[in-house]
Amino acid sequence: xxxxxxxxxxxxxxxxxxxxxxxxxxxxxxxxxxxxxxxxxxxxxxxxxxxxxxxxxxxxxxxxxxxxxxxxxxxxxxxxxxxxxxxxxxxxxxxxxxxxxxxxxxxxxxxxxxxxxxxxxxxxxxxxxxxxxxxxxxxxxxxxxxxxxxxxxxxxxxxxxxxxxxxxxxxxxxxxxxxxxxxxxxxxxxxxxxxxxxxxxxxxxxxxxxxxxxxxxxxxxxxxxxxxxxxxxxxxxxxxxxxxxxxxxxxxxxxxxxxxxxxxxxxxxxxxxxxxxxxxxxxxxxxxxxxxxxxxxxxxxxxxxxxxxxxxxxxxxxxxxxxxxxxxxxxxxxxxxxxxxxxxxxxxxxxxxxxxxxxxxxxxxxxxxxxxxxxxxxxxxxxxxxxxxxxxxxxxxxxxxxxxxxxxxxxxxxxxxxxxxxxxxxxxxxxxxxxxxxxxxxxxxxxxxxxxxxxxxxxxxxxxxxxxxxxxxxxxxxxxxxxxxxxxxxxxxxxxxxxxxxxxxxxxxxxxxxxxxxxxxxxxxxxxxxxxxxxxxxxxxx
Ligand code: HEM
Numbered sequence: 001x002x003x004x005x006x007x008x009x010x011x012x013x014x015x016x017x018x019x020x021x022x023x024x025x026x027x028x029x030x031x032x033x034x035x036x037x038x039x040x041x042x043x044x045x046x047x048x049x050x051x052x053x054x055x056x057x058x059x060x061x062x063x064x065x066x067x068x069x070x071x072x073x074x075x076x077x078x079x080x081x082x083x084x085x086x087x088x089x090x091x092x093x094x095x096x097x098x099x100x101x102x103x104x105x106x107x108x109x110x111x112x113x114x115x116x117x118x119x120x121x122x123x124x125x126x127x128x129x130x131x132x133x134x135x136x137x138x139x140x141x142x143x144x145x146x147x148x149x150x151x152x153x154x155x156x157x158x159x160x161x162x163x164x165x166x167x168x169x170x171x172x173x174x175x176x177x178x179x180x181x182x183x184x185x186x187x188x189x190x191x192x193x194x195x196x197x198x199x200x201x202x203x204x205x206x207x208x209x210x211x212x213x214x215x216x217x218x219x220x221x222x223x224x225x226x227x228x229x230x231x232x233x234x235x236x237x238x239x240x241x242x243x244x245x246x247x248x249x250x251x252x253x254x255x256x257x258x259x260x261x262x263x264x265x266x267x268x269x270x271x272x273x274x275x276x277x278x279x280x281x282x283x284x285x286x287x288x289x290x291x292x293x294x295x296x297x298x299x300x301x302x303x304x305x306x307x308x309x310x311x312x313x314x315x316x317x318x319x320x321x322x323x324x325x326x327x328x329x330x331x332x333x334x335x336x337x338x339x340x341x342x343x344x345x346x347x348x349x350x351x352x353x354x355x356x357x358x359x360x361x362x363x364x365x366x367x368x369x370x371x372x373x374x375x376x377x378x379x380x381x382x383x384x385x386x387x388x389x390x391x392x393x394x395x396x397x398x399x400x401x402x403x404x405x406x407x408x409x410x411x412x413x414x415x416x417x418x419x420x421x422x423x424x425x426x427x428x429x430x431x432x433x434x435x436x437x438x439x440x441x442x443x444x445x446x447x448x449x450x451x452x453x454x455x456x457x458x459x460x461x462x463x464x465x466x467x468x469x470x471x472x473x474x475x476x477x478x479x480x481x482x483x484x485x486x487x488x489x490x491x492x493x494x495x496x497x498x499x500x501x502x503x504x505x506x507x508x509x510x511x512x513x514x515x516x517x518x519x520x521x522x523x524x525x526x527x528x529x530x531x532x533x534x535x536x537x538x539x540x541x542x
Contacts, residue, residue: 036393040073048076059405082399086406099457111213119301140279155530162527168512189278191537252300316504320371326486335479349476362425364471368453377402
């Protein structure tokens with residue numbers, strides 16, 4: 001077909017007008033949309049707020065902007081709007097009360113589509129595929145299942161406390177080993193004795209690689225998704241991402257295989273009952289009786305999602321707890337007072353003591369509030385329908401960020417918000433706040449837990465209770481056993497945090513000293529019991 005028959009034979013003037021008119025029409029469309037959406041820093045045509053978006057710790061700048069533009073404002077990344085929420089009530093009204101419209105994820109072509117090939121729940125759009133995976137996770141994280149995992153969490157927390165006796169300077173790595181082992185034992189029924197275990201080294205590599213794909217501006221395919229259809233030989237970047245994706249998928253399948261073989265061996269010797277309960281085992285048993293519409297590859301991603309989402313987040317929260325304790329010594333004193341009075345010196349606290357240790361429970365919640373690890377609300381939400389809120393228009397396809405930093409440090413809800421103060425989360429304080437705002441305690445947060453560090457609505461963290469249990473039991477045993485203290489005359493910067501979607505305090509040193517010889521002996525005894533209990537969770541080796 002001749003080119004002339006495809007391209008109309010317009011005069012050069014017509015072409016010129018078209019070239020000028022198209023961007024002008026887009027510009028007018030954008031200005032009208034910007035006028036209808038929640039206000040925000042003034043965007044430039046076509047590039048949006050690109051030049052004013054902070055390169056470092058965006059959550060802090062977003063918090064400042066919320067003071068200027070209000071609790072819901074818009075920023076523009078190119079022509080794409082992102083609505084940033086800085087008030088817990090607004091977050092609940094949109095992402096919980098209207099969760100049918102606000103539960104999707106923005107398109108992440110490099111990470112979600114090319115690397116994971118849509119297998120990971122974390123970035124999956126709202127819909128049937130997401131719902132299948134979410135149901136499987138819920139099935140293995142019911143209150144009954146969580147009870148099965150508690151002895152593992154207790155035993156691993158005892159091992160953590162014992163290991164700190166011998167290597168206190170290595171506390172951060174020991175916390176990571178603790179959370180990795182809990183997640184692996186819960187996911188696969190195998191513990192982690194060393195961070196050098198091959199499976200852990202692999203997991204960290206996968207996490208680093210996937211995070212590197214999510215850097216704004218790194219891949220043109222995010223702005224021009226059709227590029228994902230380029231043939232591999234013309235797009236080496238795409239081939240590289242897919243090859244890395246295959247490595248992770250194969251590693252996930254290998255882990256599934258480990259548990260299948262464990263089960264086959266146990267069945268052959270009629271010892272299935274003595275095999276540790278794990279999420280993977282529960283799911284494989286379910287698959288024997290029910291059709292699960294997932295390929296092996298996609299099925300293997302379900303237990304694997306626990307590590308990426310659950311290990312680093314919990315370890316980072318514990319690191320923040322250490323920073324809080326050394327910079328707010330009165331909280332350690334209060335925690336010591338409570339554990340000494342309720343537990344005494346003959347044993348460490350356990351889950352059965354939780355109801356009697358309100359200060360420790362409040363301490364765990366206050367850490368989640370004070371330094372929310374998922375600082376911008378974890379993975380962003382995206383809207384799937386046009387909506388109107390407080391007179392503003394929010395079109396389908398808008399990215400929604402709950403700025404947990406601004407929400408958790410909002411002084412209307414938490415007066416003197418930078419002060420680490422566990423009594424904010426005592427049941428009595430929360431109950432008082434529900435009667436009405438007070439000068440001392442502020443307004444009531446709309447969630448029953450008093451914070452929203454685990455996200456919102458249908459996408460709320462499915463591992464929240466598991467994480468809360470790990471935090472409680474680790475903190476209870478740690479404060480029972482140790483003085484966690486600042487190094488004399490050392491200044492600590494409570495804002496020195498890493499970048500990224502999940503944050504952690506930058507490396508710092510502190511003193512971790514066992515409180516007495518009697519405490520040491522208890523740790524040694526309980527470690528021996530814990531090792532015995534964890535024996536059946538055979539370790540993944542180096
Ligand atoms: C202190 C620890 C943790 C924190 C602060 C945390 C926080 C979050 C947040 C904020 C989200 C996003 C929620 C939203 O989009 O509204 C999320 C999602 C998720 N979390 Fe957690 N999490 C933690 C631990 C865990 C654990 C232990 C697990 C696994 C058992 C887990 C599994 C997940 C999964 C699978 C998702 C994705 C859910 C979805 O997209 O539907 N998390 N988490």
